[in-house]
Each structure stands twice: as structure tokens, then as C-alpha cells.
Amino acid sequence: xxxxxxxxxxxLSLFGFRKTISLGIYGAPNVGKTTLANRIALDWTGEEIGKxxxxxxxxxxxxxxxxxxxxxxxxxxxxxxxxxxGIATKIDYRQFLKYGLSKKExxxxxxxxxxxxxxxxxxxxxxxxVLAVMDATQDPLTQVNITLxxxxxxxxxxxxxxANKIDKKRAKPEAIREAFPNYPVVEVSALxxxxxxxxxxxxxxxxxxxx
Amino acid sequence: MxxxxxxxxxxxxxxxxxxxxxxxxxxxxxxxxxxGTILVTDCVFTPQDEMDxxxxxxxxxxxxxxGIEVASLKKTPKGLQAxxxxxxxxxxxxxxxxxMLRGKKVKTPTKIGITLIGPARYIKKIKRNPNSFxxxxxx
Numbered sequence: 372x373x374x375x376x377x378x379x380x381x382x383l384s385l386f387g388f389r390k391t392i393s394l395g396i397y398g399a400p401n402v403g404k405t406t407l408a409n410r411i412a413l414d415w416t417g418e419e420i421g422k423x424x425x426x427x428x429x430x431x432x433x434x435x436x437x438x439x440x441x442x443x444x445x446x447x448x449x450x451x452x453x454x455x456x457g458i459a460t461k462i463d464y465r466q467f468l469k470y471g472l473s474k475k476e477x478x479x480x481x482x483x484x485x486x487x488x489x490x491x492x493x494x495x496x497x498x499x500x501v502l503a504v505m506d507a508t509q510d511p512l513t514q515v516n517i518t519l520x521x522x523x524x525x526x527x528x529x530x531x532x533x534a535n536k537i538d539k540k541r542a543k544p545e546a547i548r549e550a551f552p553n554y555p556v557v558e559v560s561a562l563x564x565x566x567x568x569x570x571x572x573x574x575x576x577x578x579x580x581x582x
Numbered sequence: 583m584x585x586x587x588x589x590x591x592x593x594x595x596x597x598x599x600x601x602x603x604x605x606x607x608x609x610x611x612x613x614x615x616x617x618g619t620i621l622v623t624d625c626v627f628t629p630q631d632e633m634d635x636x637x638x639x640x641x642x643x644x645x646x647x648x649g650i651e652v653a654s655l656k657k658t659p660k661g662l663q664a665x666x667x668x669x670x671x672x673x674x675x676x677x678x679x680x681x682m683l684r685g686k687k688v689k690t691p692t693k694i695g696i697t698l699i700g701p702a703r704y705i706k707k708i709k710r711n712p713n714s715f716x717x718x719x720x721x
Contacts, residue, residue, distance in 0.1 A: 458636065459636075459649070460636055460639060460649050460650050460651060460652060460702065461639075461643075461648045461649025461650060461651065461702035462640070462643055462648060462649055463648035463649070463702070463703075464645060464648075465648075478645065481643070485640040485641070485643045486640075488636065488637070488640045489637050489640050489641065492633055492636065492637045495633075510709075510710070512710040512711070512712075513710070514632075514651070514652045514653060514654075514708075514710075515636075517654075518629055518632040518633055518636065518652075520629075521628075521629025521632065522629040522630060522632075522633050524629070525628070525629050525630060550712075
């Protein structure tokens with residue numbers, strides 16, 4: 372079945388009908404999704420995709436960069452990069468106050484963040500392949516990570532776990548591998564651009580249009 | 583688990599939750615949790631159920647209810663128990679039965695486990711391990 376599928380894509384590509392893969396970047400807030408999206412977009416198009424902030428839930432709407440061609444050796448794929456709002460089970464406006472936001476701004480941000488979570492969940496229907504980003508300095512066994520991976524598996528969406536922030540001293544990417552041994556894990560620092568070639572290799576090899 | 587006065591735990595049988603339709607099931611859970619109750623059940627939710635619960639929680643978040651914390655343990659049954667579990671869900675049992683007759687592999691649903699859902703304003707921390715979890719809650 373896979374051979375037939377690949378053959379069709381290859382055949383279509385001969386006539387310029389190569390299918391674009393929707394690559395969704397998912398994960399909890401503040402794990403570095405937008406930093407990773409920016410790194411990928413910058414590496415292949417020279418332009419960033421969105422604003423990064425230390426305040427959680429900076430990305431509250433899906434941010435897109437379309438028709439990015441990723442080439443690794445003699446393989447190349449065309450992707451639409453989708454940077455998703457962070458998925459969370461709780462959003463307390465009070466957490467934003469400590470970053471200097473007024474009560475009104477914090478409440479607005481919290482309301483928009485809840486809408487962002489709903490939008491990210493809705494987009495699970497549309498993505499072909501997912502980069503599940505996890506902060507390597509944090510405990511990976513969170514309900515968000517477990518629920519996200521369970522959903523992707525149930526929907527048969529290919530997933531690559533990105534163990535981000537490996538440049539930090541406290542990073543323990545091996546904890547992510549131990550927690551999710553059945554998934555491909557690529558260790559990167561999106562901020563410093565460490566190990567991005569390995570990630571691009573994994574994307575080219577794992578990403579595919581959803582059947 | 584450290585408890586302080588004022589925390590309420592409801593231990594609810596899976597049969598109470600499973601007999602409800604999806605929407606009513608989520609309403610039942612969130613009404614309790616929004617009310618300040620920590621719900622513990624032997625009901626095992628599918629990843630889709632969990633995501634639906636998160637989505638519905640987000641719709642209900644307000645300044646007094648910042649959301650939920652969820653922790654669960656799941657076990658995939660084996661042997662005869664697996665066979666029984668395969669046909670225990672009324673919505674899939676006919677499909678699974680005919681699939682087995684056709685010689686297709688039928689995936690055993692995860693039916694054994696425990697789930698805790700509580701208000702995020704009371705549950706301060708959850709420490710998960712593959713086979714256990716611990717909760718730090720404070721009223």
C-alpha cells in the first residue's frame with residue numbers, strides 16, 4: 372500500500388502536482404514551538420514565521436508559512452508549516468500578571484489563549500504530519516503530551532518528537548526517549564540551531580500526506 | 583498525597599460515566615470539577631475523549647475556573663480478559679466480531695485503569711511515572 376502511495380506521489384511530482392505536506396508543530400505552551408517554526412522557516416525561506424515571547428501563550432492563532440521546500444541529499448519535500456498555539460488543560464489569567472500585563476490585558480490574553488487551544492485541537496483534522504515539541508528541561512510525562520501523542524496515534528498521523536532546548540544545562544533529552552520509546556525523537560536547540568540537519572532528515576524521511 | 587480541609591473527592595464508578603452520551607459525560611465531569619470536586623474513576627478515556635474534555639474545558643475557563651488537571655493510568659488487558667474487553671463496548675463489538683471473522687487483527691481497547699480529574703486551582707502538582715502518579719493538592 373505504501374509503495375503504491377509513494378509511487379503516485381512520485382508520478383504526480385513528474386508533472387508538477389507534488390502534494391504539499393501540512394506539517395503541524397504541536398506541544399504545550401513555552402516549549403519552543405514558534406522558535407522551532409522560525410528556525411525552519413528561516414533556514415529554508417530566509418523569513419521568520421512569528422513572534423517569540425517568554426510570556427506563555429504568545430501564539431494564540433495558527434501561524435502559517437506555505438510552500439517550504441526542504442531538501443536533504445537527493446530527497447525533497449514541500450511543506451506548509453503550521454505553528455500551533457500551545458495546548459493546555461488550564462489557563463489562569465493571573466499567571467500573566469507577573470510578566471507585567473495589566474489585569475485587563477491578562478484576561479484578554481487568557482481568553483484568546485483558550486480560543487487558541489480550541490483552534491489547535493480543531494486543526495488536528497487537517498495536519499498530515501506533526502512535530503511534537505517537548506522542553507527537554509521539563510518532565511515529559513505531562514497529560515498534554517500523553518493526550519497529544521495518543522490522539523496522533525489514533526488518527527494515524529506520523530509524528531516526530533522534538534526534544535528542544537538541549538543547549539540548556541538542565542536538559543535531559545534521554546528522559547523524553549525513555550518516556551516515549553515508540554516514537555522517533557530528535558534532540559535540537561531551535562534557538563541555537565543545534566542538530567537541525569538531523570531534524571530535517573527525520574522530516575524528509577517521516578513526513579507524508581495523510582491517507 | 584497531602585490533604586487539607588475543604589478538598590472534596592468523588593469516587594465514581596465507570597458505569598455511571600460510560601452509560602452517558604459523550605456530551606453528557608463531559609458535562610457531568612466538568613460540572614463536578616468546576617464545583618471544586620476532585621473526581622476519581624475507574625473509567626478509562628480514549629485519547630479523543632481526553633482531547634474533547636480539554637476543548638470543552640477551554641470553553642468554560644473563566645477567572646474563577648482556570649481549568650483542569652488530569653492524570654490517568656491505563657493498562658492494556660491480555661489473554662481472555664483482552665478477548666472479553668474487545669467485545670465489551672457495544673458500539674464496536676459487532677464491527678470487531680466481523681473483523682475477527684474475516685481474519686483481521688482487532689485492537690484491544692484499553693479498559694483497565696484509573697483517571698483523576700480535578701480543578702487546576704486546587705491541584706498544585708502532578709508527578710507522573712509510567713505506573714503511578716502522585717498529586718499535591720491544596721484547598
